[in-house]
Amino acid sequence: MALQPFNSEFTTLVASWASSAQEVGLLSGREEFPFPADLLTNWRKIADDIKAYLFFDGLTPVGYGELWLDDEEDEVELARIIVAPEFRGKGIGTAFVQALLVPALDAGYSDVFLRVRPDNEPAIRTYLRVGFQPVDETLAAEWNQPQPINYTWLQYPATPKGPALGEEHASVNDPVWVGEE
DSSP, X not given: OEEEEOOGGGHHHHHHTOOSHHHHHHHHSOOOSSOOGGGTXXXXXXXXXXXXXXXXXXXXXXXXXXXXXXXXXXXXXXXEEEEOGGGTXXXXXXXXXXXXXXXXXXXXXXXXXXXXXXXXXXXXXXXXXXXXXXXXXXXXXXXXXXXXXXXXXXXXXXXXXXXXXXXXXXXXXXXXXXXOO
């Protein structure tokens, strides 16, 4: 499996993975289902501080995710993570998050965070399995004040853990291989 920078030719495919209005909202900020055609041309406009990736199983894209880089806060957030519906529940999410951690850690920020809907138990289990830990309740409450819901906030420990992360790993520009091809 390989992590590669996002290629816009896959926009329609990734949008089709959203299987509910809630998932469309997580990808685009607009809760409608199916994915609105008018959003296809602009939901993927990426700023310099957002890096988007696809996770491939051979030639097949099976996951999409973003890294939101914040120089001011010295942190990176894993965001908008989605796995193709036919690959959910098969361990792809764990391998995908481990692969996303490589460029996240390589970016050189002090902290790595993510937020997840509290009812998304499969995703929370995946993030905990990879090594993320809940942030302090007071800090989570502060971060949730401007949010539309009370997210579960998780932080990756300062020292990399897990089978996909070691003392040496690929640079941000190299493909990241997880497991066997």
